[in-house]
Amino acid sequence: MTNLKPVDVAIIGGGWSGLAMAKEITTRSGLNVVVLERGMPRKTSDYALGMDELDYAHRLRMMQNIADETITHRHSVRDVAAPVRQYGSFLPGTGVGGAGEHWNGAAFRFMPEMFTLRSHMNRKHGAAKLPADLDVQDWGVTYDELEPYYWYSEQMMGVSGKAGNLRGKILPGGNPFEAPRQNEYPTPPLKNSQAMDLFEAAAKRLGHHPYTSPAANLSQTYTNPDGVTRPACAYCGFCERFGCMVGAKSQPSNTLLPVLQRQKNFELRTGSWVRKIVHKDGRATGVQYVGANGEEFFQPAGLVVLASFTLNNVRLLALSKIGTQYDPSTRKGTLGRYLTHQVDSATRVFMDKPLNLFMGSGALAMRLPDFDGDRGLKPEEGLLRFGMLFMLAPGSRPIANFAALPQGAAPKNWGPEWKKAALQWADRVITIGLAGEHLSYRGNFMDLDPTYTDKFGDPLLRFTLNWTEHEHKQRDFAAKLAVPLGRAMGGKTDEYRNPRANYNVINYQTTHVQGGTSMGASPDMSVVNRYSQHWNMSNLFVIGASTFPQNPSHNPTLTVLAHTYFAADALIKRYLKNPGKLA
Numbered sequence: 001m002t003n004l005k006p007v008d009v010a011i012i013g014g015g016w017s018g019l020a021m022a023k024e025i026t027t028r029s030g031l032n033v034v035v036l037e038r039g040m041p042r043k044t045s046d047y048a049l050g051m052d053e054l055d056y057a058h059r060l061r062m063m064q065n066i067a068d069e070t071i072t073h074r075h076s077v078r079d080v081a082a083p084v085r086q087y088g089s090f091l092p093g094t095g096v097g098g099a100g101e102h103w104n105g106a107a108f109r110f111m112p113e114m115f116t117l118r119s120h121m122n123r124k125h126g127a128a129k130l131p132a133d134l135d136v137q138d139w140g141v142t143y144d145e146l147e148p149y150y151w152y153s154e155q156m157m158g159v160s161g162k163a164g165n166l167r168g169k170i171l172p173g174g175n176p177f178e179a180p181r182q183n184e185y186p187t188p189p190l191k192n193s194q195a196m197d198l199f200e201a202a203a204k205r206l207g208h209h210p211y212t213s214p215a216a217n218l219s220q221t222y223t224n225p226d227g228v229t230r231p232a233c234a235y236c237g238f239c240e241r242f243g244c245m246v247g248a249k250s251q252p253s254n255t256l257l258p259v260l261q262r263q264k265n266f267e268l269r270t271g272s273w274v275r276k277i278v279h280k281d282g283r284a285t286g287v288q289y290v291g292a293n294g295e296e297f298f299q300p301a302g303l304v305v306l307a308s309f310t311l312n313n314v315r316l317l318a319l320s321k322i323g324t325q326y327d328p329s330t331r332k333g334t335l336g337r338y339l340t341h342q343v344d345s346a347t348r349v350f351m352d353k354p355l356n357l358f359m360g361s362g363a364l365a366m367r368l369p370d371f372d373g374d375r376g377l378k379p380e381e382g383l384l385r386f387g388m389l390f391m392l393a394p395g396s397r398p399i400a401n402f403a404a405l406p407q408g409a410a411p412k413n414w415g416p417e418w419k420k421a422a423l424q425w426a427d428r429v430i431t432i433g434l435a436g437e438h439l440s441y442r443g444n445f446m447d448l449d450p451t452y453t454d455k456f457g458d459p460l461l462r463f464t465l466n467w468t469e470h471e472h473k474q475r476d477f478a479a480k481l482a483v484p485l486g487r488a489m490g491g492k493t494d495e496y497r498n499p500r501a502n503y504n505v506i507n508y509q510t511t512h513v514q515g516g517t518s519m520g521a522s523p524d525m526s527v528v529n530r531y532s533q534h535w536n537m538s539n540l541f542v543i544g545a546s547t548f549p550q551n552p553s554h555n556p557t558l559t560v561l562a563h564t565y566f567a568a569d570a571l572i573k574r575y576l577k578n579p580g581k582l583a
């Protein structure tokens with residue numbers, strides 16, 4: 001192993017969280033920072049050619065190669081986990097920018113109660129009435145504390161949207177139930193699609209409050225406070241699972257990298273696969289990694305930031321033997337605890353005319369906030385929390401969207417009648433989905449697999465995860481709301497997923513996998529403090545959605561960024577002046 005020259009800060013992972021932290025440290029302190037990214041370099045011009053649906057969207061060109069590393073999964077501790085050999089339910093990224101290159105761009109703030117969910121639920125239901133295996137926690141940080149950092153993140157990306165609550169004043173066009181914002185969005189909302197207009201009109205007729213989602217896909221040319229200018233979205237529809245060819249979708253490569261590349265104290269080392277955080281006497285001393293040519297290095301560092309997404313944030317801490325593994329039988333230990341994903345559902349609506357669905361943008365959507373959190377839920381639904389229904393207009397691409405047929409439209413899945421029906425229904429099928437809150441439970445967690453290893457022989461991460469009756473009921477309720485909506489739009493509806501199925505690693509849901517290195521107010525219940533600093537190792541910070549103790553319904557990345565900036569502020573203003581515990 002080659003020992004390298006020490007650096008001040010080593011950051012593991014070059015996605016949104018790692019590069020955002022790198023930008024704050026390099027531009028606001030004199031420290032030198034190296035970002036170690038296992039994947040390859042990327043830039044906007046890489047995406048200008050060859051937006052091939054088969055290559056990017058189906059063969060997952062930009063995602064982690066599961067021949068190198070995957071996870072194993074089992075539904076409960078009574079089962080034996082098997083490796084996931086075909087990605088589906090989530091799609092971890094790799095390469096510069098991480099999954100932030102091929103994300104959709106939905107850029108939500110969480111509601112205030114989501115940061116204090118345990119207290120909120122105790123107040124609302126009484127602690128004794130909550131299910132015994134419910135594991136939700138308060139975060140140790142509040143919405144009001146994060147509000148300025150949300151705004152900082154929105155400005156950096158140029159989020160397009162309309163405020164629904166500006167400093168307490170409810171405004172038309174936005175989400176009337178959102179928490180107060182201090183500023184209007186940097187750019188106006190994207191343009192609605194035809195189908196969104198139909199959904200909006202139908203939802204309003206049914207008494208709901210639909211609004212156009214905030215999107216990190218620019219509605220107009222925008223220059224951010226760092227002086228980075230990007231053009232407006234062309235509604236090309238090759239957005240989710242692709243990098244944006246014009247740079248309209250905010251990606252780390254087109255927002256943060258241009259600033260970082262001007263910094264002399266910044267180095268991005270690609271092809272660097274970190275295997276371990278090295279530590280001694282309660283302090284991180286650096287990281288051990290394998291370079292692109294297979295050579296092993298030790299990079300000494302004064303400070304280590306772990307920003308390698310939920311899966312590897314948990315796995316690298318476990319491989320490095322930092323912290324105590326959670327054990328569901330005793331409820332002791334914190335590493336790997338609070339694993340959550342997101343509850344989805346899909347009701348298809350078949351319309352009688354073409355809708356030009358091929359035009360769209362990754363995060364373009366109409367959302368229904370009326371039942372988010374516990375708003376509007378009646379006791380007979382049997383639900384503690386719900387989420388938001390939405391109608392996404394990301395652009396229907398030819399392979400993924402061909403031959404979505406109503407049940408019984410063709411006798412077989414092939415042949416002339418099937419072809420005729422496929423053409424008849426092309427461009428007429430829309431989906432009403434659910435972004436449902438996923439609560440954390442005692443039995444869902446991550447640890448190291450005892451059997452299977454990655455390409456280096458290191459144990460894979462094991463998921464123990466299944467849906468509970470609560471998630472099944474969330475899906476029942478989603479269908480109960482979506483079917484009348486689809487009918488009010490003038491369509492015929494059906495549901496194409498079994499609402500009571502077990503957690504399935506094959507069907508894509510979202511890449512909003514959270515928990516495992518949760519933040520909190522005490523080391524008994526969490527891995528990091530509210531500043532993302534490891535409780536046991538003050539020169540180790542862990543950032544990203546692995547620090548969320550449960551999954552709020554909204555997409556996580558804007559909160560990942562806001563919390564990264566909150567942590568960066570404490571690190572730069574307080575830790576660097578007086579290294580030690582921040583909480």
Ligand SMILES: Cc1cc2nc3c(=O)[nH]c(=O)nc-3n(C[C@H](O)[C@H](O)[C@H](O)COP(=O)(O)OP(=O)(O)OC[C@H]3O[C@@H](n4cnc5c(N)ncnc54)[C@H](O)[C@@H]3O)c2cc1C
Pocket residue numbers: 012013014015016017018036037038039091092093094095096097098099100101102103104105106107108240241272273274275307308309310312363510511512543544545555556557558560
């Ligand atoms: C198809 C898709 C659509 C999405 N849409 C949305 C959306 O609309 N809204 C939203 O909020 N979120 C969305 N997400 C989720 C979003 O992309 C993530 O929340 C976000 O990218 C997380 O940023 P991160 O920096 O924490 O992790 P990542 O983006 O995953 O970056 C982590 C980086 O760490 C690197 N890494 C991992 N392990 C190692 C190691 N051992 N050594 C060195 N490097 C390592 C990886 O290669 C990666 O580049 C979407 C994700 C996908 C895949």
Ligand code: SF4
Pocket residue numbers: 217218232233234235236237238239240242243244245246247248249360361362
């Ligand atoms: S839909 Fe818009 S933001 Fe998305 S890739 Fe196309 S031009 Fe870029």
